[in-house]
Amino acid sequence: MKFGRNDSCWCGSGKKYKACHADFDAKLADYKRRGVIVPKHKLLKTPAQLEGIRKAGKLNTEILDMVGENIRAGMSTEEINALVHEYTVTHGGIPAPLNYNGFPKSVCTSVNDVICHGIPAADEILKEGDIINVDVTTILDGFYADASRMFCIGEVSEEAKRLVEVTKESVDLALKEVKPWGFLGDIGAVISEYIYAHGYTVLHDIGGHGVGNEFHEDPYVCHIGKRGTGMLLVPGMVFTIEPMVNAGEEDFFQDADNGWTIYTEDGSLSAQWEYTVAVTEDGAEVLTH
Ligand code: MF3
Ligand code: CO
Ligand code: CO
Numbered sequence: 001m002k003f004g005r006n007d008s009c010w011c012g013s014g015k016k017y018k019a020c021h022a023d024f025d026a027k028l029a030d031y032k033r034r035g036v037i038v039p040k041h042k043l044l045k046t047p048a049q050l051e052g053i054r055k056a057g058k059l060n061t062e063i064l065d066m067v068g069e070n071i072r073a074g075m076s077t078e079e080i081n082a083l084v085h086e087y088t089v090t091h092g093g094i095p096a097p098l099n100y101n102g103f104p105k106s107v108c109t110s111v112n113d114v115i116c117h118g119i120p121a122a123d124e125i126l127k128e129g130d131i132i133n134v135d136v137t138t139i140l141d142g143f144y145a146d147a148s149r150m151f152c153i154g155e156v157s158e159e160a161k162r163l164v165e166v167t168k169e170s171v172d173l174a175l176k177e178v179k180p181w182g183f184l185g186d187i188g189a190v191i192s193e194y195i196y197a198h199g200y201t202v203l204h205d206i207g208g209h210g211v212g213n214e215f216h217e218d219p220y221v222c223h224i225g226k227r228g229t230g231m232l233l234v235p236g237m238v239f240t241i242e243p244m245v246n247a248g249e250e251d252f253f254q255d256a257d258n259g260w261t262i263y264t265e266d267g268s269l270s271a272q273w274e275y276t277v278a279v280t281e282d283g284a285e286v287l288t289h
Helices: 022-033 047-070 077-090 158-175 184-197
Strands: 108-111 114-116 131-140 143-152 208-210 217-221 238-241 244-246 252-254 262-264 270-272 275-279 284-286
Touching (some): 047 131, 047 275, 077 108, 114 131
16 A cells, blocks of 8 residues: 555645545545546645645636726737736736747737637737637746636627637536546537537547646546546546637648647637636536636
């Protein structure tokens, strides 16, 4: 046995192992024997880490709120970048995208047929009728929180509005599936069923991820899935749910010049919503909005 029953628990609670995660580990071992994918201990956040991620999430939410108050037609996506950067650093944070694998800006701004990883630019001006995803990831005291929202610029088409709404609804439905002893596949099942029922598609190959101690951790959160499959959900896991939903086909391509920006192949509109969520003892805690 790895931990003496009287040793202090690996989870960081300070309690004795036998009074803390001993039964949990036995249960996990049992699932594993039956062929279920179970998370490694290192994916489970300690109470102190969770508190750190919660604080990063609060700042991240404030930043998105601030973007919502300022975003308007006539503004460039570079101005959004400047606002996000400035707000983040003046509140003690670090914008995680900046220099992440060479990403050149502090936020991703994805307009209309851009699915994700849009790079803010001074010559990209928002106009009435555009839809835009603003994806903010904040590092605070070493902890990461990641979330994105859609913004409609002025009056947008009924079609665009519906796409944005349905995408948000799919994430809200998925949040109800986040609970201990559920499965990652439950999340993908709910999202893909809902999205397909509305005649849209959802990306299979780009999805959510563990987050908190780093920007991208295990597991990969696929938004297409089957109930009762994939990794077991247990308290202490923290990951994002962030479906990318296309009005047309699922196919996409990457910008060959910048190596980042992902577009819909058919030029159709794309929407995305992202939250960072923790699995708790009795359900979920949404750490960003
Ligand atoms: N925020 C994105 C996500 O949800 C990742 C962006 S990577 C970047 O995972 F480098 F483009 F910022
Ligand atoms: Co993410
Ligand atoms: Co993100």
